[in-house]
Amino acid sequence: MENTSKRKTIGIWLLSAVVVLFAAFPAHGAIDGITGTTFNLTARPGYISTAEGGSYLMWGYANGIGSGAMQYPGPTLIVNQGDVVTVNLSNQLTMPVSIVFPGQSAVTATGGTPGLLTREAAPGGTDTVSYTFTAAQPGTYTYYSGTRPELQIEMGLVGALIVRPTTNPATQAYNHPDSQFDHEYLFLLSEIDPIIHDQVSAGNMALVDNTTYFPVYWMINGRTGPDTMTPANNPLLPNQPYNSMPMMHPGEKILLRMIGGGRDMHPFHTHGNHHKVIARDGRLLSSGVGADLAEMAFTTTVVPGSTADAIFGWTGDRLGWDMYGHTAGDPLQPNEYAPDHGKPFPVTLPTQLEVTNGQFFSGSPFLGTMGYIPPGEGGFNPNSGFLYMWHSHNEKEIVNNDIFPGGLMTMMIIEAPGVVLDNP
Numbered sequence: 001m002e003n004t005s006k007r008k009t010i011g012i013w014l015l016s017a018v019v020v021l022f023a024a025f026p027a028h029g030a031i032d033g034i035t036g037t038t039f040n041l042t043a044r045p046g047y048i049s050t051a052e053g054g055s056y057l058m059w060g061y062a063n064g065i066g067s068g069a070m071q072y073p074g075p076t077l078i079v080n081q082g083d084v085v086t087v088n089l090s091n092q093l094t095m096p097v098s099i100v101f102p103g104q105s106a107v108t109a110t111g112g113t114p115g116l117l118t119r120e121a122a123p124g125g126t127d128t129v130s131y132t133f134t135a136a137q138p139g140t141y142t143y144y145s146g147t148r149p150e151l152q153i154e155m156g157l158v159g160a161l162i163v164r165p166t167t168n169p170a171t172q173a174y175n176h177p178d179s180q181f182d183h184e185y186l187f188l189l190s191e192i193d194p195i196i197h198d199q200v201s202a203g204n205m206a207l208v209d210n211t212t213y214f215p216v217y218w219m220i221n222g223r224t225g226p227d228t229m230t231p232a233n234n235p236l237l238p239n240q241p242y243n244s245m246p247m248m249h250p251g252e253k254i255l256l257r258m259i260g261g262g263r264d265m266h267p268f269h270t271h272g273n274h275h276k277v278i279a280r281d282g283r284l285l286s287s288g289v290g291a292d293l294a295e296m297a298f299t300t301t302v303v304p305g306s307t308a309d310a311i312f313g314w315t316g317d318r319l320g321w322d323m324y325g326h327t328a329g330d331p332l333q334p335n336e337y338a339p340d341h342g343k344p345f346p347v348t349l350p351t352q353l354e355v356t357n358g359q360f361f362s363g364s365p366f367l368g369t370m371g372y373i374p375p376g377e378g379g380f381n382p383n384s385g386f387l388y389m390w391h392s393h394n395e396k397e398i399v400n401n402d403i404f405p406g407g408l409m410t411m412m413i414i415e416a417p418g419v420v421l422d423n424p
């Protein structure tokens with residue numbers, strides 16, 4: 001009896017843990033964030049992990065007044081064009097803090113005390129500043145601290161603001177058909193110099209010297225590679241909830257929402273194809289009539305404090321075979337490259353019995369024991385998708401504190417038609 005009730009108790013505990021786990025993570029699309037018109041944020045300290053085993057003190061915006069985990073980057077605020085948006089800020093740090101919203105006009109601030117750029121919340125957690133503005137124009141924006149930004153943005157007080165358009169808000173970035181997408185992903189690019197974080201951690205704020213600034217970690221959405229590719233809300237990365245793993249099917253379009261979230265420029269390169277830059281700083285480059293400033297780019301330089309939106313397409317054109325698996329009589333898919341329609345794969349694939357699945361894991365004590373991939377499992381790419389590296393083309397930025405590979409890097413996966421994307 002005792003055992004049964006113990007088991008029952010454990011069962012109920014596990015069940016409630018699972019319920020709590022799922023309740024804590026609201027349903028989300030490919031861009032994780034919080035929606036609404038009123039947001040409550042608290043600036044507070046916390047620690048982030050880097051993929052080679054580092055841990056650094058950060059300051060970040062948490063979702064909640066006096067509660068919630070500090071996040072790096074801060075919560076992505078997702079609103080609709082025309083919304084009157086209010087952001088309430090509380091402060092649990094040891095110095096005043098604030099938020100500025102570049103690209104938004106007529107931002108009003110109430111509460112707190114006046115600072116250089118906007119009103120600031122005093123430390124101590126009792127002060128609240130409210131910022132209000134009308135999200136007049138759709139697009140990708142950033143928000144960050146307007147108080148000692150050379151220190152506070154480095155420490156992590158930066159996030160993304162997405163304003164959805166009134167026209168087709170689920171499938172367009174702007175009120176223009178050139179901004180149509182099938183999947184959208186956020187790429188907030190940043191870097192940190194751990195010496196500054198160690199000095200702040202030790203309370204030696206006066207020793208922070210920006211003239212010797214030397215970053216050795218580079219990040220997408222606050223994570224270093226390969227952590228970029230683990231799922232969103234990974235419990236191992238409680239202060240870095242956002243991942244970065246773009247996925248698509250051939251013929252589809254990805255919207256890249258790129259943000260310069262640090263103090264260095266990062267040339268972001270999409271292998272697989274060029275991308276078309278359709279907007280900068282929330283302002284469309286495609287006019288639809290007359291001159292069109294949108295441009296195809298091999299690499300887009302993502303500038304600190306600035307944003308860029310681009311559309312990436314991949315159709316498998318000129319592969320010399322039909323990557324959709326069509327026979328000649330099948331209809332053409334949207335954007336399919338017609339000359340390759342129905343062409344067979346040019347080599348004979350081995351049968352299952354002929355395939356030797358090799359060892360996985362390196363045998364390194366950090367990665368666990370060596371083993372074999374079970375036959376038919378397909379390894380780490382179970383649907384045999386095409387993988388392309390998307391990364392900083394300043395290639396010293398694809399390391400973690402000098403250890404390659406890592407840093408500002410992720411992989412983009414093109415799955416075969418019909419394969420369900422697990423990061424849609």
Ligand SMILES: [Cu+2]
Pocket residue numbers: 269271389391393
């Ligand atoms: Cu490259």
